[in-house]
Amino acid sequence: MHSTNLEYFKLTVEAGSLTRASSILGVAVSTLTRAIDRLEDEFGVTLLERSHVGVRLTAAGDLLFQRIVTLLDDLDEVKALCQMLGTGRRGVVRVGTLLPPVGVQFRLALSVWKSKHPDIRVIFYEMGTRDLRSALFRRRVDVIFSTPFAKSGAIESLPFCSENLMVALSSEHSLHQYPSITRGQLRNETFLVQDWGRDHSVRDHYLEILGKDVTIETHPAGKQSVFALVSAGYGVTLAVQSQAERGFPGIIFRPLRESNAHLPIRLGWDADRQDAVTGRFVAFIRDFVRQR
Numbered sequence: 001m002h003s004t005n006l007e008y009f010k011l012t013v014e015a016g017s018l019t020r021a022s023s024i025l026g027v028a029v030s031t032l033t034r035a036i037d038r039l040e041d042e043f044g045v046t047l048l049e050r051s052h053v054g055v056r057l058t059a060a061g062d063l064l065f066q067r068i069v070t071l072l073d074d075l076d077e078v079k080a081l082c083q084m085l086g087t088g089r090r091g092v093v094r095v096g097t098l099l100p101p102v103g104v105q106f107r108l109a110l111s112v113w114k115s116k117h118p119d120i121r122v123i124f125y126e127m128g129t130r131d132l133r134s135a136l137f138r139r140r141v142d143v144i145f146s147t148p149f150a151k152s153g154a155i156e157s158l159p160f161c162s163e164n165l166m167v168a169l170s171s172e173h174s175l176h177q178y179p180s181i182t183r184g185q186l187r188n189e190t191f192l193v194q195d196w197g198r199d200h201s202v203r204d205h206y207l208e209i210l211g212k213d214v215t216i217e218t219h220p221a222g223k224q225s226v227f228a229l230v231s232a233g234y235g236v237t238l239a240v241q242s243q244a245e246r247g248f249p250g251i252i253f254r255p256l257r258e259s260n261a262h263l264p265i266r267l268g269w270d271a272d273r274q275d276a277v278t279g280r281f282v283a284f285i286r287d288f289v290r291q292r
Contacts, residue, residue: 004035006039013055016054043060043064046058048061094141096135099242103161105292106161109288120277120280133155137154143278144268144269155268155271160285160289165240166243167181168239180257187211187213188214190216193206195218195220206238239253267282
């Protein structure tokens with residue numbers, strides 16, 4: 001059964017005659033007649049009584065007419081929904097991230113996105129750098145927020161923000177008296193870092209910033225667990241400013257006074273795959289960054 005035949009039947013009834021309906025639709029009367037004949041053959045009943053003065057619904061036609069109108073309305077709604085999905089105006093964007101999205105730039109971007117695209121849900125997945133790449137290529141996430149050391153030729157990316165790095169110390173640590181801390185003051189300290197699934201990218205970045213005179217101790221745990229160990233005196237760690245602003249019991253945060261003491265974050269996506277919703281999100285972030 002073709003929806004066109006249903007449309008022709010509906011409009012013929014509403015116009016009151018085949019001639020008037022053909023004029024409105026811009027098709028021949030014979031085209032309308034054949035469409036209605038096909039419906040009557042499929043339903044096995046006569047839908048319209050036709051005469052030189054117009055058309056009139058039969059009892060069967062009257063019973064089916066309202067249902068056909070409802071069916072066509074529902075079909076229009078489905079078409080509109082598909083169009084919205086095809087243009088990225090409704091759906092879900094799955095976001096993988098190395099850091100919790102609690103920084104000022106993240107919060108503002110998410111707020112503006114929500115106001116502009118209320119029908120697109122955002123779901124976050126927090127994981128390590130290597131897992132982010134894997135999730136992106138296995139299509140578990142649509143985009144990732146990660147660091148420049150998550151390099152891959154198949155990942156397109158653009159800069160999103162940069163967070164200052166802070167040293168997280170136990171409130172009992174001897175360095176707590178200093179308003180800021182240099183790399184030299186951290187010589188021989190033990191640094192506790194997150195290490196998901198043997199993903200050493202965070203550890204390697206620590207060594208790049210701090211030099212080789214520190215001991216790195218990895219933990220397959222979240223940042224909150226690492227903070228708990230720091231507060232108990234097991235070592236120190238680095239934190240981004242947004243994490244420091246949230247605070248943690250028993251920990252003090254001090255700026256790291258080094259030229260490279262920041263963590264740049266980039267938005268990445270699969271260069272070989274981009275659906276409408278993902279494309280809309282990438283374009284939004286690009287415009288958002290340019291306007292800041």
